[in-house]
Amino acid sequence: MQMNDELFRHTQTVDRSSDDSAINGRTPTDPTQNEVAPQQEGDVILDRFEVKRFLGSGAFGFVFLAYDMDLDRLVAIKKPSQRMLSQLGNIDQLIREARTVAQLDHENIVPVYDTLSAPDGSCYIISKFVRGQDLRSLLLRGRPGMPKIVKTIKDVAFALHHAHLNAIVHCDIKPANIILDDNGKAHVTDFGIAFNLKACLQDTASDGTPAYMSPEQTQEQNKSLDGRSDIYSLGIVLYELLCGQLPFSGETRTELFNNILSANARPPRQIDDSIPRIIETICLKAMARDPAQRYTTALDMARDLEQYAGYDPKPIDVSMVDVPPELNKLIEELSENTHDIWAVQRYQDGWKLGDVRNDSHKTHPCLIAYDQLPESEKQYDRATVLGTIKGMLALGYTIEKKN
Incomplete structure (x- = not known):
C-alpha cells in the first residue's frame, strides 16, 4: 500500500469500513468531502428558519446559523449529509442524538431545542447558537495561555461529568466539538455518536475521531465503555493544548491505533518545561492507558484543575494609563507609609525579621525601616502603590493634594 508522507492525524469521525489509506489528512469516507452545502444564505427552512450563513461541516453533516422567525432568535441548525443519511437508512440516529442531548441540562453543554423533519424526508436538529469559536480554530492561531487552558478543560470536565451521571458517554471529545463563547466559557457540542449506556446502543461508540480515541474505543470494547x-x-485535548501537538500519530489508522495501544506518550514537560508539574500530572493521569489508572470521574479531574487554577483575575486595564510626573513624590511617600503599615501588621501577627521573603516561616524583609531596604524591595513597594494609582486613574478618579 502506498503511504502518504503526511502523518495520519485525522480529525474527522471515520467509518470502520474504510481502508487504511490517508489522503492529505482526510480519509475517503469524509461524509461531506464531495458534497455542496445544501442550504445557502437567504434560504428558508420549513417556512420558519432563515439561513444566515454556513458555519461548517463535520462527520455528521452541515451546520448553519439561522434566524428562527417564530421565536425571534438565532439558532444553529445541523443537517445530516446525504452520505450519512444513506448510511443510516432512516432518521433514527438523528432523532437519537436529539433525545440524548435533550436529557442533558448543563451550562457547559449546548442544548438541543428541537428535531424537525421536512416533507422531502430531510431532517434538522435545532440547537442553541453559541457565539464564539471552536477550540480547533483557536488552536490554529497558537497555544492559549495556561489560565485559559485550565479553565477550558475544567469547564469540559464538569460538562462530561453531568453527561456521565446520565449514563451518556460522548465518544467524540475533540477541539472541534468544544466551543468557547465570547466570555471564554467552554461548551460541549455534537453528541452525534454518543453512547447511551441506559439504552445499550452499542453500534456507534467505535465511530469516534481516531487521534482522540481511548484504547478501549479503538478496540470497539463497547460493552466495557464508560465515562473514563x-x-x-x-486528556488528549489537554495534551494538545499544552504541547501544540498530539501524543500519538501514524501514517495509517491501523498504525495510529497500535501507537495508542502500546506506545508511551512523551511527557509534556519534556516538550515545554514551563508547563506546571501538577498540570502534567493531571494530563498524564487522564490519558492513562488502563482505565483503572485514570480519574474515576470527570468531576475528580475538574476538582484537581480547580485547585491549581485558584481564581481567574480580571483586573482593570491600566496598560494605557500614564501617571503624571508630579505624582512621583506621592508614590514614594505612599510606598514608605504602606511599608510601615504592613510592618506594624506583621509584628502584630508574630512575624520576625528575615533576610528573604518566606511567608511559610513568617519572616519578611519589611520588618526593617524603609530607608534600610535594598532597592529591589523598595521597587516592590513602589510597584504595589503604582498599580493602585493607575487603577484609580483608569476608573476616572483624580488625585489632588489639599493646600
Whole structure:
C-alpha cells in the first residue's frame, strides 16, 4: 500500500469500513468531502428558519446559523449529509442524538431545542447558537495561555461529568466539538455518536475521531465503555493544548491505533518545561492507558484543575494609563507609609525579621525601616502603590493634594 508522507492525524469521525489509506489528512469516507452545502444564505427552512450563513461541516453533516422567525432568535441548525443519511437508512440516529442531548441540562453543554423533519424526508436538529469559536480554530492561531487552558478543560470536565451521571458517554471529545463563547466559557457540542449506556446502543461508540480515541474505543470494547473513555479523550485535548501537538500519530489508522495501544506518550514537560508539574500530572493521569489508572470521574479531574487554577483575575486595564510626573513624590511617600503599615501588621501577627521573603516561616524583609531596604524591595513597594494609582486613574478618579 502506498503511504502518504503526511502523518495520519485525522480529525474527522471515520467509518470502520474504510481502508487504511490517508489522503492529505482526510480519509475517503469524509461524509461531506464531495458534497455542496445544501442550504445557502437567504434560504428558508420549513417556512420558519432563515439561513444566515454556513458555519461548517463535520462527520455528521452541515451546520448553519439561522434566524428562527417564530421565536425571534438565532439558532444553529445541523443537517445530516446525504452520505450519512444513506448510511443510516432512516432518521433514527438523528432523532437519537436529539433525545440524548435533550436529557442533558448543563451550562457547559449546548442544548438541543428541537428535531424537525421536512416533507422531502430531510431532517434538522435545532440547537442553541453559541457565539464564539471552536477550540480547533483557536488552536490554529497558537497555544492559549495556561489560565485559559485550565479553565477550558475544567469547564469540559464538569460538562462530561453531568453527561456521565446520565449514563451518556460522548465518544467524540475533540477541539472541534468544544466551543468557547465570547466570555471564554467552554461548551460541549455534537453528541452525534454518543453512547447511551441506559439504552445499550452499542453500534456507534467505535465511530469516534481516531487521534482522540481511548484504547478501549479503538478496540470497539463497547460493552466495557464508560465515562473514563471521555476522560481519556479530554486528556488528549489537554495534551494538545499544552504541547501544540498530539501524543500519538501514524501514517495509517491501523498504525495510529497500535501507537495508542502500546506506545508511551512523551511527557509534556519534556516538550515545554514551563508547563506546571501538577498540570502534567493531571494530563498524564487522564490519558492513562488502563482505565483503572485514570480519574474515576470527570468531576475528580475538574476538582484537581480547580485547585491549581485558584481564581481567574480580571483586573482593570491600566496598560494605557500614564501617571503624571508630579505624582512621583506621592508614590514614594505612599510606598514608605504602606511599608510601615504592613510592618506594624506583621509584628502584630508574630512575624520576625528575615533576610528573604518566606511567608511559610513568617519572616519578611519589611520588618526593617524603609530607608534600610535594598532597592529591589523598595521597587516592590513602589510597584504595589503604582498599580493602585493607575487603577484609580483608569476608573476616572483624580488625585489632588489639599493646600
